[in-house]
Amino acid sequence: MTRLITIITLFTILVGISSAQPLRGEFKGEVTGRVVDFTFDKPIAYASVILYSQKDSLQITGIATDNQGYFRLNDVPAGQYYAEITFMGFQKHNIPDIRLNFRQPSANLGNIKLKQTFLQGEDVEVAVEKQPIEFKIDKKVINVDKQYTAISGTAVDVLKNVPSVTTDIDGNVMLRGTSNFNLLIDGRPSPLEPADALEQIPAGTIDNIEIITNPSARYNPEGTAGIINIVLKQNRSAGQSGLVNTNIGYNDKYGSDFLLSTKTGIATVNFGGNYNHRTMPGSSDEERYIYSTADTTTLLSDETSHRSFNHYGLRTDVILNLSLFDRLGFNASFGSREMDMDEDTDFAQSVSGIPGIDHYLSSSEMNRQGDHYTFGLDFRHKFAPKDHEFNAVVSHFYRDMEGDNASELTTLAGQLSSGQRSYENGPGGRTEIQLSYVTPIADSQKIEIGTQSRLGRFQEETGFSYYDTLSGAYVSNPDYSHTIDYNGNIHAAYAMYSREIGKFGLQFGFRAEFTDRLIRLTDTGEDFRLNRWDYYPSAHFSYDYGLGLQLMTSYTRRVEPLRPWHLEPFQTWTDAFNIRQGNPNLKPEIIDSYELGVQKTIDKGFISLDLYHRTTNDYIEHTQSAYNELVTLNSVENVGKSYASGIETTINKKLRRWWDVNLMGTAYDYRISGVLYGENLEENSFNWNVRFNNSFALSKNTKFQFNSSYTSPTATSQGEMAGYFLADIALRQEFLDNKLSATMQISDVFATGTHDLTTQSSNMYLHSSRLREAPVYMLNLSFNINNYKSEKKNRQNGNGDMEEEF
Numbered sequence: 001m002t003r004l005i006t007i008i009t010l011f012t013i014l015v016g017i018s019s020a021q022p023l024r025g026e027f028k029g030e031v032t033g034r035v036v037d038f039t040f041d042k043p044i045a046y047a048s049v050i051l052y053s054q055k056d057s058l059q060i061t062g063i064a065t066d067n068q069g070y071f072r073l074n075d076v077p078a079g080q081y082y083a084e085i086t087f088m089g090f091q092k093h094n095i096p097d098i099r100l101n102f103r104q105p106s107a108n109l110g111n112i113k114l115k116q117t118f119l120q121g122e123d124v125e126v127a128v129e130k131q132p133i134e135f136k137i138d139k140k141v142i143n144v145d146k147q148y149t150a151i152s153g154t155a156v157d158v159l160k161n162v163p164s165v166t167t168d169i170d171g172n173v174m175l176r177g178t179s180n181f182n183l184l185i186d187g188r189p190s191p192l193e194p195a196d197a198l199e200q201i202p203a204g205t206i207d208n209i210e211i212i213t214n215p216s217a218r219y220n221p222e223g224t225a226g227i228i229n230i231v232l233k234q235n236r237s238a239g240q241s242g243l244v245n246t247n248i249g250y251n252d253k254y255g256s257d258f259l260l261s262t263k264t265g266i267a268t269v270n271f272g273g274n275y276n277h278r279t280m281p282g283s284s285d286e287e288r289y290i291y292s293t294a295d296t297t298t299l300l301s302d303e304t305s306h307r308s309f310n311h312y313g314l315r316t317d318v319i320l321n322l323s324l325f326d327r328l329g330f331n332a333s334f335g336s337r338e339m340d341m342d343e344d345t346d347f348a349q350s351v352s353g354i355p356g357i358d359h360y361l362s363s364s365e366m367n368r369q370g371d372h373y374t375f376g377l378d379f380r381h382k383f384a385p386k387d388h389e390f391n392a393v394v395s396h397f398y399r400d401m402e403g404d405n406a407s408e409l410t411t412l413a414g415q416l417s418s419g420q421r422s423y424e425n426g427p428g429g430r431t432e433i434q435l436s437y438v439t440p441i442a443d444s445q446k447i448e449i450g451t452q453s454r455l456g457r458f459q460e461e462t463g464f465s466y467y468d469t470l471s472g473a474y475v476s477n478p479d480y481s482h483t484i485d486y487n488g489n490i491h492a493a494y495a496m497y498s499r500e501i502g503k504f505g506l507q508f509g510f511r512a513e514f515t516d517r518l519i520r521l522t523d524t525g526e527d528f529r530l531n532r533w534d535y536y537p538s539a540h541f542s543y544d545y546g547l548g549l550q551l552m553t554s555y556t557r558r559v560e561p562l563r564p565w566h567l568e569p570f571q572t573w574t575d576a577f578n579i580r581q582g583n584p585n586l587k588p589e590i591i592d593s594y595e596l597g598v599q600k601t602i603d604k605g606f607i608s609l610d611l612y613h614r615t616t617n618d619y620i621e622h623t624q625s626a627y628n629e630l631v632t633l634n635s636v637e638n639v640g641k642s643y644a645s646g647i648e649t650t651i652n653k654k655l656r657r658w659w660d661v662n663l664m665g666t667a668y669d670y671r672i673s674g675v676l677y678g679e680n681l682e683e684n685s686f687n688w689n690v691r692f693n694n695s696f697a698l699s700k701n702t703k704f705q706f707n708s709s710y711t712s713p714t715a716t717s718q719g720e721m722a723g724y725f726l727a728d729i730a731l732r733q734e735f736l737d738n739k740l741s742a743t744m745q746i747s748d749v750f751a752t753g754t755h756d757l758t759t760q761s762s763n764m765y766l767h768s769s770r771l772r773e774a775p776v777y778m779l780n781l782s783f784n785i786n787n788y789k790s791e792k793k794n795r796q797n798g799n800g801d802m803e804e805e806f
Contacts, residue, residue, distance in 0.1 A: 029100035031073040033109030034546070035065050035085055039116060039386065043069030047087040047114070054080040054097075066548045066601040076100055083109065090114035140164070140211040144203060154276070155201040155209075155230055157747070160726065163650050163664050164211050165228070166689055166711050173198060175225035176213065176612070176644065176668070180560045180589070182223030185230045186317075186331070188376060188395055189220070189432065194228075200311040200337055202257045202274045204245035204782065207233040213612070214554045214595045217494045217509025217538045218436075218448065221558045225614075226593075232272075232315075233259055242785035249778035252279040252308075260785075268319040275312040281305065284770035290626045291763050296352040303345040310338045329378045338369040347409075360409050360417070370401030383439075387446050391436045398429040405574065408467070419467030421474055422573035428458030428486075444500040451493050458486040458564050462572045480573055481523075486564040488517040503545070509538040519567055519584070528567060528584045534559060548601030553594075560589035560620065566636050574634075579627050581635045587618040605653035612668075616642040619672065624718065626764040639681055640674015658697040665690045670715060677762070685715030701734035722756035739784045748774035 035047040049071045050062040060081060065071045083095040093114055098107050142162050159165045159173055166174050172195060175181040183194040190197040210229040212219070219227060233243065239262075246256040257274035282305050290297040313335035320328045347360040376395030383389060402425040409418045436450035464480035467473075494511035512535050519528040540554040565572075568582030597610040619642040627633040646668025653661050667688040674681045691709040698704055708727040713720055730745040751774035759766045 027078045027100075027102065027105070028074070029076045029078065029105045029107070031076060031081075031083070031098060031100075031107045031109065032547075033071060033112055034069045035071070035087070035112045035114060036069055037090075037116070038113040041113075043067070044087055044090070044114060045069060047071075047085060047090075049073070050084045050086075051076065051081050051098075052084065054082055067606070068544070068548050068550070068601065070547050070601075072547065078102070085112055085114065087114060090116055142209045142211070144206040144208055154203060155198040155206060158203050158206060158209060159198070159228075160707075160709065160728075162209060162211060164213060164648060164666065173228075175211070175228060176614070176646070176666075178225045178644075180223060181225045182220060182227045183230070184227060186232055187229060188331075188374070189397075189430075196337070198230075199309070200276075200313065200335060201230060201232075202245070202255065202276060204243075204247075204257050204780070205232055205259065205272060205274060207231045214540075214556045214593055215538075215558075216507060216540060216556065217496055217511040217536055218450065220452070220454075220492075221511060221513070221534075221536045221556075222561050223558060226558075239263060240786055244783045244785065245780060247778055247780040249776065251281070251773065253277065253776075253778065266321045268317075270317045271314075272316075273312070273314045276309070278309045280307040280309070280773060282307070282770060282772045284768060286766065286768040289765040290628075291765075295354075298350045298352075300348045301345050303343055305341060305343045308340045312336055325382045325384075327380045329380075330376070331378075332373070332375040334371070334373045336369075336371045339367070341366040359412050361412065362407060362409050364405070364407040366403070366405045368401070368403040370399060372397065372399035374398075387438060387440050389438050391434075393434045394432070396429065396431045398427070400427040401425070407577070416467065417469075419474065420464070420573065421466075422462070422464045422480070424460065424462050424572065424574070426458060426460035428456070430454060430456040446498055448496040448498075449494070451491075453492070454488075454490045456486075456488045460484045460486070460564065464573045480571060482568075482570050482572075483522045484564070484568060485520045485522060486518075487520075488515070490515050503543055505540075505542040505544075507538075507540040511536040511538075519564070521569075526569070528569070534590075548599075548606075550599045552597045552599075555595075556593050558591045558593060560591065560616075562586055562588055566620075571633075577631055579631055579633050581633060583636050586620065586636060587638050589620055590617045591615065592617075602653070605651070607652075608648075608650045610648040611646075612648070613645045614643070616644075619674065621672070621676065621716075621718075623676065623761075624759050624764070624766070625677075625761050632764075632766075637676060638674075639672065639676045641672075643669075643671045643673075645669050660695040662693040662695075663691070664693075672715070676718075679762070683715045685713065685720070687714045688712045701738070703732045705730045705732075716759070719758040719760050722754070722758075724754055724756075725750070725752045727752070741782045743780045743782070745778050745780070747776040747778070748772075751775060 031051060033049075035044045035049070036042060037044055043065070045065055045067045047065045047069070048062065049065065051060045051073055052058065053060055061073050061076065063071050063073055078101045079099075081098040081100070083098060085093045085095070091114060093112060095109055095112070098109075100107060140163055142158070144158055156167055156173060160167050164176050172179060173181075179194070181194065183190040183197055185197070185201070208231045210231060211226070212229065213226040215221075215227050240260075242258065242260040244256070244258045246254075248254045255274070255276035255278075257272065259270060259272040261271075262269045284303045284305070286299075286301045286303070288299040288301075290299070313333060315333035316331065318330045322328055341364075343362070343364040343366075345362040345364070347362060349358045349360065350356070374395065374397040376393065378391070378393040381390045402423070404421070404423040406421045407419065408416055410416050432452065432454050434450065434452040436448060438446060438448040440446045461483045462481060463476065465474045465476045468475045490513055492511060492513040494509060496507060496509040498507040499505070512533065515530060515532050515534065517530040520526070536557045536559070538554070538556040541552065543551045545551065565580065566582050566586055567584050568580075569584045571579050571581045574580050592615045593612070594614075595610060595612045597608065599608045600606065618638045619640055620636055621639045623635050623637055625633050625635075646666060648666045649664070651661075651663045655661055665688070667686070670685050670687055672681060672683040689709065689711045691707065693707040694705065696704045696706075706727070706729050708725070710725045711723055713723045715721075727749045728745065728747045729749060730743055732741060732743040734741050751771070753772060753774060755768075755770040757766075757768050
């Protein structure tokens with residue numbers, strides 16, 4: 001009887017426990033982990049993780065790793081499993097004996113390290129396209145092959161759809177609200193000013209664009225807002241191949257570019273060229289009021305203009321793998337550009353208190369042309385330990401530019417009342433030498449030291465002549481004719497320390513630079529010399545929370561260097577209605593920049609959020625004032641400080657398998673505080689920009705893209721720039737097994753890209769509005785020679801099936 005009672009009691013307890021737990025069929029476990037490269041300890045994105053049953057080797061589930069190498073397998077039934085991890089170019093890795101049950105509902109496999117392998121035989125093409133925007137620890141990478149609306153244009157057109165960057169109708173590019181940034185091409189300084197260089201790089205030759213808003217001490221500190229690095233295409237497959245693009249558009253627009261590649265066992269040779277011809281008709285109107293103690297002069301104008309651009313260039317890159325540890329590279333490029341502009345303007349001039357209106361007709365011609373070339377050598381030696389290497393880089397560039405302007409004013413009766421001619425010529429060159437050495441000093445720690453010298457020399461000759469009504473001929477005016485020599489040498493040294501402590505990463509850097517500059521007016525014998533030391537610290541921190549969530553914060557100190565013309569102590573006529581004068585007492589801007597960023601990968605996309613603050617000391621403002629009733633004097637002044645505090649966000653999401661959405665937004669508070677021409681200066685504006693890009697895969701070989709953006713009004717030290725809206729569309733069709741593609745694009749669909757500026761000073765008020773040709777229609781054809789390849793990847797979906805991303 002006692003035994004029976006005991007059995008009944010135990011049975012009752014067991015039933016109670018069983019009823020309190022979920023049924024075994026309702027169990028849902030998970031398996032997590034991260035896949036990394038064994039050699040470099042870097043995450044491997046899109047690696048395949050497949051879970052199999054130990055009992056019968058049936059596949060249970062599978063997934064691809066995210067951009068940071070993380071994966072999570074959800075809703076896994078209780079049981080015993082093994083995992084298989086694979087990725088192209090790496091050895092397969094198996095993890096046995098994975099158990100999931102009520103006592104152990106999850107299994108964290110930790111860091112799974114894959115070893116690289118070497119595949120023999122023919123190249124294997126894999127087929128997933130890169131994300132349009134990728135976020136790295138210290139930069140944003142924009143993949144240009146996703147920008148169909150810009151494929152027939154230049155780098156300026158591509159930058160219209162890039163986070164942190166805005167462009168206007170004149171092609172002026174601004175990074176976080178300022179045009180003061182450092183432009184690199186393949187990591188090397190541009191031989192031209194950023195605006196000129198970006199207009200000459202065809203979009204079809206660009207692989208990706210890197211935006212580095214808070215560069216470390218390793219980089220040249222020039223550029224208030226940071227660095228834009230244009231990475232040109234290079235072939236990644238063995239053998240001989242190539243890529244050819246050609247485009248044609250409405251109203252005298254056409255161009256072409258090509259890239260030919262040969263890749264053997266030890267050598268890679270790339271050779272490319274481009275030619276672009278563009279015409280840009282436009283119109284503008286302006287109202288100008290000049291105030292004096294006695295009266296007010298009013299000048300109203302209505303202008304039509306026609307601009308023509310011709311650019312061509314050649315480039316080559318040669319890489320020799322001398323040994324397993326030594327690589328030697330050589331690069332060279334040559335380019336030429338020419339810009340012509342014709343303007344016809346109707347003027348109506350009146351003076352308060354004087355009856356009647358004087359009418360004038362102005363005809364102006366401007367030409368800018370010149371050649372430039374670059375060449376460089378780079379050598380890298382890797383030592384046996386990981387992250388231990390020596391680099392040496394030498395580069396040189398030279399340019400010879402010339403320009404002239406001519407303008408004449410005539411009455412309505414056709415009588416020539418005045419005329420002006422000016423020219424501005426000058427060669428210049430710069431040589432850069434850089435050495436760097438990186439070595440590990442302990443586990444997950446390394447130091448880097450380096451030196452850099454930038455040796456530059458430029459010459460400039462300016463001249464001016466005016467129409468003498470008495471003699472009926474043009475007469476030279478020596479007051480506006482000068483010759484200037486500019487010698488500027490900068491020597492720098494830097495040191496950096498970096499370390500990883502679990503999921504926490506840190507990097508400290510310090511850079512010191514000595515500037516030796518001499519500006520000499522050869523016609524007067526005047527010298528302006530500067531010798532000074534500057535110091536640039538930097539600090540970067542990151543924390544990896546796992547599962548695609550990262551936090552980053554940084555501080556850097558940078559400088560905006562002075563251009564030679566900034567310091568010219570004389571006046572130069574740039575055209576018939578504008579005089580330029582430099583300021584030999586000008587100081588360079590020193591910038592303190594702070595950033596805090598969060599990045600999170602989400603299902604089929606990502607989201608990022610960046611907070612930043614930038615303080616600019618000795619802020620330089622380009623000023624305008626009245627020289628006379630018709631002419632504006634343009635100069636530069638240190639006006640005090642400027643402050644910019646803002647937020648940037650980017651959301652990239654695949655809403656459907658055929659629909660990609662990219663939403664970018666920027667908002668920042670901009671403030672200028674100081675003194676200009678003896679008067680207190682306080683300007684403030686809240687600026688914002690939003691871009692909404694949509695890509696649709698209508699079929700496997702047909703894609704459609706619609707991009708739109710709005711830029712809000714912004715304050716200047718003397719007025720305001722109005723806001724504007726832009727919209728672009730493109731349709732792309734692939735033919736012949738993706739060897740040939742055709743893209744039709746329409747830019748500024750609604751003709752809303754206007755440039756509206758208001759400027760006001762104590763003796764002048766100016767309001768101008770300009771409109772370019774719109775819409776712009778372009779057709780681009782691209783042909784792939786002998787299977788030219790870009791980097792693509794395959795990935796698996798959550799069901800373990802291969803899928804192609806559009």
